[in-house]
Amino acid sequence: RAQDVMAKAGLDALLLTTEPELRYFTGFLIWFWESPTRPWFLVVPASGDPVAVIPSIGAPLMGRTWITDIRTWDAPDYGDDGVALLTETLREVARGDIGVPMGLETHLRMPLADWTRLQRQGLSLVPDNGLVRALRAVKSEAEIGKIRATCGVAGRAFARVPEIAREGAPLDAVFRRFQMLGLEEGADWVPYVAGAAEPGGYADVISPAGTKPLARGDVLMLDTGMVRDGYFCDFDRNFSVGPPTPEVRDAHARLIEATSVAADLARPGVAAMELYQAMDRVLTGGQGTPGRLGHGLGMQLTEGLSLIPSDRTELEPGMVITLEPGIAVSPGRILVHEEDIAIRDGVPEFLSPRAGAEMVEL
Amino acid sequence: RAQDVMAKAGLDALLLTTEPELRYFTGFLIWFWESPTRPWFLVVPASGDPVAVIPSIGAPLMGRTWITDIRTWDAPDYGDDGVALLTETLREVARGDIGVPMGLETHLRMPLADWTRLQRQGLSLVPDNGLVRALRAVKSEAEIGKIRATCGVAGRAFARVPEIAREGAPLDAVFRRFQMLGLEEGADWVPYVAGAAEPGGYADVISPAGTKPLARGDVLMLDTGMVRDGYFCDFDRNFSVGPPTPEVRDAHARLIEATSVAADLARPGVAAMELYQAMDRVLTGGQGTPGRLGHGLGMQLTEGLSLIPSDRTELEPGMVITLEPGIAVSPGRILVHEEDIAIRDGVPEFLSPRAGAEMVEL
Numbered sequence: 227r228a229q230d231v232m233a234k235a236g237l238d239a240l241l242l243t244t245e246p247e248l249r250y251f252t253g254f255l256i257w258f259w260e261s262p263t264r265p266w267f268l269v270v271p272a273s274g275d276p277v278a279v280i281p282s283i284g285a286p287l288m289g290r291t292w293i294t295d296i297r298t299w300d301a302p303d304y305g306d307d308g309v310a311l312l313t314e315t316l317r318e319v320a321r322g323d324i325g326v327p328m329g330l331e332t333h334l335r336m337p338l339a340d341w342t343r344l345q346r347q348g349l350s351l352v353p354d355n356g357l358v359r360a361l362r363a364v365k366s367e368a369e370i371g372k373i374r375a376t377c378g379v380a381g382r383a384f385a386r387v388p389e390i391a392r393e394g395a396p397l398d399a400v401f402r403r404f405q406m407l408g409l410e411e412g413a414d415w416v417p418y419v420a421g422a423a424e425p426g427g428y429a430d431v432i433s434p435a436g437t438k439p440l441a442r443g444d445v446l447m448l449d450t451g452m453v454r455d456g457y458f459c460d461f462d463r464n465f466s467v468g469p470p471t472p473e474v475r476d477a478h479a480r481l482i483e484a485t486s487v488a489a490d491l492a493r494p495g496v497a498a499m500e501l502y503q504a505m506d507r508v509l510t511g512g513q514g515t516p517g518r519l520g521h522g523l524g525m526q527l528t529e530g531l532s533l534i535p536s537d538r539t540e541l542e543p544g545m546v547i548t549l550e551p552g553i554a555v556s557p558g559r560i561l562v563h564e565e566d567i568a569i570r571d572g573v574p575e576f577l578s579p580r581a582g583a584e585m586v587e588l
Numbered sequence: 589r590a591q592d593v594m595a596k597a598g599l600d601a602l603l604l605t606t607e608p609e610l611r612y613f614t615g616f617l618i619w620f621w622e623s624p625t626r627p628w629f630l631v632v633p634a635s636g637d638p639v640a641v642i643p644s645i646g647a648p649l650m651g652r653t654w655i656t657d658i659r660t661w662d663a664p665d666y667g668d669d670g671v672a673l674l675t676e677t678l679r680e681v682a683r684g685d686i687g688v689p690m691g692l693e694t695h696l697r698m699p700l701a702d703w704t705r706l707q708r709q710g711l712s713l714v715p716d717n718g719l720v721r722a723l724r725a726v727k728s729e730a731e732i733g734k735i736r737a738t739c740g741v742a743g744r745a746f747a748r749v750p751e752i753a754r755e756g757a758p759l760d761a762v763f764r765r766f767q768m769l770g771l772e773e774g775a776d777w778v779p780y781v782a783g784a785a786e787p788g789g790y791a792d793v794i795s796p797a798g799t800k801p802l803a804r805g806d807v808l809m810l811d812t813g814m815v816r817d818g819y820f821c822d823f824d825r826n827f828s829v830g831p832p833t834p835e836v837r838d839a840h841a842r843l844i845e846a847t848s849v850a851a852d853l854a855r856p857g858v859a860a861m862e863l864y865q866a867m868d869r870v871l872t873g874g875q876g877t878p879g880r881l882g883h884g885l886g887m888q889l890t891e892g893l894s895l896i897p898s899d900r901t902e903l904e905p906g907m908v909i910t911l912e913p914g915i916a917v918s919p920g921r922i923l924v925h926e927e928d929i930a931i932r933d934g935v936p937e938f939l940s941p942r943a944g945a946e947m948v949e950l
Contacts, residue, residue: 255796256782256794256795256796257779257780257781257782257794257796258782258794260779260780260813260888260889261780261888261889261890262693262694262695262888262890262891263692263693263883263890263894282878283792283794283879284794286791286792286795287792287794287795300878300879302692302693302880302894302896303898304692304898304899305898307692326700327700328699328700328701328704329699329701330625330664330666330669330699331624331625331699332624332699332700333624333695333696333697333698333699333700334695334696334700335695336695337690337691337692337693337694337695338688338689338690338694338695338696338715339690339691339715342690353700353701398776401776402771402772402774402775402776403771405767405771405777405778406768406771406772409764409765409767409768409771410764410768412764413764414760414763414764414796415767415778415779415781416767416777416778417619417622417777417779418619418622418623419619419777420618420619420620429648430645430648430649432618432619432620432645432646432649433618433648433649434617434618434619434776451622516644516662517645517662518664521625526622526623526624527622527623528623528624528625529624529625532625532664534664536665536666536667537666
């Protein structure tokens with residue numbers, strides 16, 4: 227698929243430097259990216275197999291993927307941390323343009339000084355114009371299966387939240403115990419947990435936990451990106467500590483309704499912005515909900531399209547996205563709900579176990 | 589400290605884009621970096637307080653740090669994802685050079701296309717020449733205290749490994765249970781676990797777990813970077829499933845000896861390369877051990893100096909480093925040991941609970 231698109235775009239090669247980009251083309255799955263010390267490179271030529279240009283410490287594991295052309299140097303090398311080897315490899319496979327992801331959501335995972343050095347080697351390094359982003363947005367059935375499995379893990383963990391969260395439990399302890407539930411239910415790791423617990427809704431949905439104990443009247447929200455076999459889920463659940471107020475109950479029901487409306491609409495050919503607009507009509511009567519109301523999902527917690535008024539991306543079968551409506555309950559107090567769906571030829575498939583309109587009471 | 593060094597270097601400002609860089613100057617601690625969608629910027633001026641230029645979704649949490657000048661835009665904005673606001677801010681605080689981390693272990697966390705746009709605004713964006721790296725290498729007592737606490741968490745988890753690892757236990761289950769132990773003992777999250785279990789040593793130390801059950805004669809190695817309050821530990825432990833062979837026992841004792849020799853030598857003024865050489869003498873008689881035998885540690889799993897033959901960095905009081913000797917037991921089979929120490933005016937302080945020469949037997 228990549229080489230077909232590269233041919234149309236007139237690219238002789240792609241140069242990739244980040245974890246999801248390398249893994250997408252090689253299957254190289256390793257936690258070692260947590261160490262910023264060493265750069266890693268993958269060169270995807272216009273024809274033939276990709277070439278890995280990587281620190282020697284990664285060679286044994288890369289050798290267990292389908293990649294056979296693995297070129298290594300002993301990193302960190304203060305004199306030349308792979309730039310000469312990379313230059314030589316790029317010259318070998320590309321006489322013309324080499325595409326590099328430079329747009330939305332991308333970054334270059336190598337020191338800028340080394341990038342500048344690479345730019346001086348007479349290579350034609352050009353933007354990939356979103357080529358890799360577009361490829362990754364449409365998942366294979368194998369990829370959807372992995373995301374479905376991870377959603378199942380998180381779903382089972384969410385179902386067990388009443389075991390770990392009750393009045394008096396400090397929020398940071400709930401966060402820890404929730405991660406443990408995820409691991410127990412089969413997550414390989416839990417790179418993302420955010421949430422809040424405040425009376426009648428919360429102020430934001432991305433903060434880490436404080437130490438305040440849950441109190442009657444709080445709405446507890448837990449949002450998680452767990453990973454199994456390299457693929458993320460990303461959805462949340464809201465819980466009420468004791469019975470919810472009528473305002474909270476209504477707001478939650480509205481979120482579930484917005485999710486349903488968006489899911490009903492989510493067919494191939496519909497634009498991302500239309501899903502935003504459909505949810506916003508339910509949430510505010512079309513006044514404009516702040517923020518984005520969903521996004522693509524896969525090898526990263528968020529990737530690809532955004533459900534915002536300016537995103538004209540058309541849905542395609544195989545895309546996996548989140549629906550993430552938010553609503554104001556009172557000034558400074560919001561509720562946010564999130565589910566994960568796969569776009570299909572007909573109705574979308576819910577990958578996360580769909581929440582009911584009634585909040586679970588703790 | 590930063591502004592003193594900036595004055596000497598003739599910098600009007602620093603421009604920072606990555607998680608540890610922003611957190612170092614602000615205390616902004618959030619898991620949300622897992623989402624690649626939005627860039628975040630911090631401008632540290634030559635005098636006065638830093639200015640945060642960030643997506644509006646992060647304003648509530650940034651508002652709870654000591655930073656008061658917080659400028660936001662609604663990201664993602666497909667027309668201009670913060671570049672105009674950042675340009676305006678940089679122009680306001682800097683007429684001359686703006687330092688950007690561009691060297692070893694750094695990257696720029698914003699799309700290259702936006703960086704190119706920023707470069708065309710007539711600003712003088714220059715390398716920071718390792719200024720931020722050098723600042724971060726020397727920890728305050730508060731930082732050392734946090735690393736000590738995290739080492740304590742991992743130490744308690746390692747002490748409980750016999751509860752979760754025994755003959756017949758699949759390695760991936762051991763990895764999951766080990767993360768759960770870390771959380772139970774007080775880790776906020778566990779972003780790094782690597783290891784292996786193979787007879788008489790292992791092939792590499794950075795791979796994820798397979799499903800193979802532990803077998804008698806295996807050496808199980810678990811290496812972890814847990815985080816508590818934003819600071820990492822990074823050390824490992826080796827376990828023998830059943831009694832170790834004499835070769836494995838001797839190799840492990842040699843690793844412990846190498847660690848002791850390096851720790852005895854680790855005083856202010858000694859160079860990183862000297863610690864490498866001292867360990868290598870114990871490990872190979874000075875033939876040269878492949879890879880690096882330790883590194884700096886702090887807000888990242890690995891940061892700062894490397895214990896390699898070419899690193900001339902002199903140790904300073906307050907530096908926190910790992911000692912990580914590795915040894916070949918037989919062809920293709922190695923053992924690696926790791927401890928964390930703080931450099932002091934006299935003998936270094938062991939932050940990790942020091943392992944004994946005898947491997948723990950499962």
